[in-house]
Amino acid sequence: MENIQVSDAANDSGDQLNYRQPPHNLEAEQAILGAILVNNEAAQKVQGFLLPEHFYEPVHGRIYESVLKLMDKNQIADPVKLKPYFESDEALVDVGGAQYLVRLAASAATIINTEDYGRTIYDLATRRSLIQIGEEMVNDAYDAPIDIEASEQIADAEKQLFDLAELGQADSGAQTFSRALKTAVESIESAYKDPDSLSGVTTGLTKLNEQIGGLHKSDLMILAGRPAMGKTALATNIAFNAAKRWADDIVAGVDMERSKGSVVCFFSLEMSADQLAARILSDRANLHYQGADPIQSHAMRQGKLSEDQFQAIARAAIEMEDVPLFIDDTPALSIAGLRTRARRLKRQHKLGLVVVDYLQLLRGSAKGGNENRVQEISEITRGLKGLAKELHVPVLALSQLSRQVEQRENKRPMLSDLRESGSIEQDADMVMFVFREEYYKEKDEPSMSEADKHALWQAEMAELYGKAEVIIGKQRHGPVGTVRLGFKKEVTRFTDLIDEDHLPDQHF
Known part of the structure; x- marks a missing residue:
């Protein structure tokens, strides 16, 4: 005035x-x-x-x-x-x-x-x-x-x-409690009205969604496991499922403010973009292929394909063209560089999910060189958590586990198995572990000369075949526990596990 x-x-x-x-x-x-x-x-x-x-x-x-x-x-x-x-x-x-x-x-x-x-x-x-x-x-x-x-x-x-x-x-x-309360109520209302009862981005896996309620905005989620457990496969499945849900909702005319899909950026510091794309393509192509031998990504790269397999790949590629999944395979990316790229995608394409494979390959500010790796990992996890809050999107970061898992008889991972676990466990809103007992049991095959032991081993392998566990070791929004999933090793795909009482009758 x-x-x-x-x-x-x-x-x-x-x-x-x-x-x-x-x-x-x-x-x-x-x-x-x-x-x-x-x-x-x-x-x-x-x-x-x-x-x-x-x-x-x-x-x-x-x-x-x-x-x-x-x-x-x-x-x-x-x-x-x-x-x-x-x-x-x-x-x-x-x-x-x-x-x-x-x-x-x-x-x-x-x-x-x-x-x-x-x-x-x-x-x-x-x-x-x-x-x-x-x-x-x-x-x-x-x-x-x-x-x-x-x-x-x-x-x-x-x-x-x-x-x-x-x-x-x-x-x-600072914001008033009333404004924060209004946002919380809107999130609850969205989950209540959603047919999937999700408050976050879908993983595409029903049992996992039920356990965690989807991938929540502003959350840092850690997905950890030993090599060959399927960390990258599960992260890739989740990323593609979320992006495909977004594309499907656009076609269906869904109010995109209520969509449980998202635009996804996959920061692949280990695999190249074309390798990751080939893995996803082989998985989707197998949905169109009815042959006995599944289409595998290494066979695709070598060109060892039948005519039917090639046609299935072509159909899958057309189906995937409009899926909003971005892949950044820049090696040795710094946390500052990742933040800059994510901000740009958020501004230009409404980025809704960030996946990092894997956090130990990220670089910190490098002020102190490589003298203190634990301190650098702490900086990286804080940076990823800050990014999730700043962009208001879930961040799913893969992490390695220490070798001490291999020394135990029960090889199911625990929070203490995380490398530099202090900072990772502290900063994460959720920690999930991928575990496949089949992998370890396969290594314990007894000699064929020990018929009884080998028969018992075969029975145990048959029970474990194609099954995996996602162990929720920490979750701020809900309970911990274990989710059982199916795993198709040939096409690196995690699926919902069909209960045995729902399987068709088997006649021998």
């Missing part, structure tokens, strides 16, 4: 202001508040994007916030109802106190123009935030201590610009 008076005085005297004011439009703020006070339905047109902090004049933001609170209680918000809350507001003293609310109602815009005014206020608030970021960038570049590298300043500025582009504000800061 004082800014208007100063501006008018300057214009009356013919003087020009000798400084630049931040961009704002008090008249638009007054007009939109007036429209809302006259007809509360006007607020519904703007409350999805316009927040109290977007108003330049603080008291306007407080009035807007009070209106929304009354509306949440199903009460009418008008000057009479709001008057008791603002009678002692010092910011309104110079303009007539609570009577200012009546003047706002008198200067109301029509409800038709409400959204336009709201967009104007939002745009000006964004410009003010952009100016603030720019000023901080300049000041930090001039005053930065010698031990802070320029790349860190770039990463910090990029984060602020990303937040501004995605959230409408450069720094989200």
Whole structure:
């Protein structure tokens, strides 16, 4: 309000202001508040994007916030109802106190123009935030201590610009409990109305979804296992299932805000992009192929295919063309580089799930060289957790297990088996282990000369064949436990395990 008076005085005297004011439009703020006070339905047109902090004049933001609170209680918000809350507001003293609310109602815009005014206020608030970021960038570049590298300043500025582009504000800061509560209720409502009863991104595996409720936004999930257990296969299956669900929901005309699929980026630091794509392609091609021998990715690379197999691959490739799965196979990627690429995909393609294979192959800031690997892993896990919260997406990171698993008789992994387990276990919201007892039992084949032992071994192998376990060792949102899955080793695919009482009768 004082800014208007100063501006008018300057214009009356013919003087020009000798400084630049931040961009704002008090008249638009007054007009939109007036429209809302006259007809509360006007607020519904703007409350999805316009927040109290977007108003330049603080008291306007407080009035807007009070209106929304009354509306949440199903009460009418008008000057009479709001008057008791603002009678002692010092910011309104110079303009007539609570009577200012009546003047706002008198200067109301029509409800038709409400959204336009709201967009104007939002745009000006964004410009003010952009100016603030720019000023901080300049000041930090001039005053930065010698031990802070320029790349860190770039990463910090990029984060602020990303937040501004995605959230409408450069720094989200503290938020009221009511706003956090509203978000939580919306998530619960979405899960309640969803036919799959999921609150997160689907894994494509029914039993696993039931145990964990899907992959939750802002969560860091660790998927760990010893070599040959199928870590990459399970992560690839989950990534493809989530991306395919997104593509299928688009075709089905589903409200994509409620979709349980997602756009996925798979950071493959171990396998090349074409190897990963070939593995996924062979898996999908086998769904179209009815032959006796499954199509395997190594046979595809060598060109050892029948005509029917090639046709199945062609059909699968066409089916997969529109699946929003991005693969980044940059070797020795740093956590800062991964964050930059993920932000770009979030901004350009609405990224909804990040998969990292695997976290020990990521690099930290490398300030101290390789002297302290545990400290570097701690930095990486903190960075991945920060990325999940910043982008508001689930991050699934694969991890190795220490060799001590192999020394035990019971080789089912535990949290203490994680390499550099202190930081990984602490930062993760969920820790899952992949375990296939079949792999270890296969190594224990007795000699054929010991007929009884070999017969017992064969019976045990038949019981374990094609079965895997996903052990939930830690979960902030639910119980721990074990999920039994099927595993088709020839095509590296995890599936829901069919209960034996649902299998068809076998006749020998």
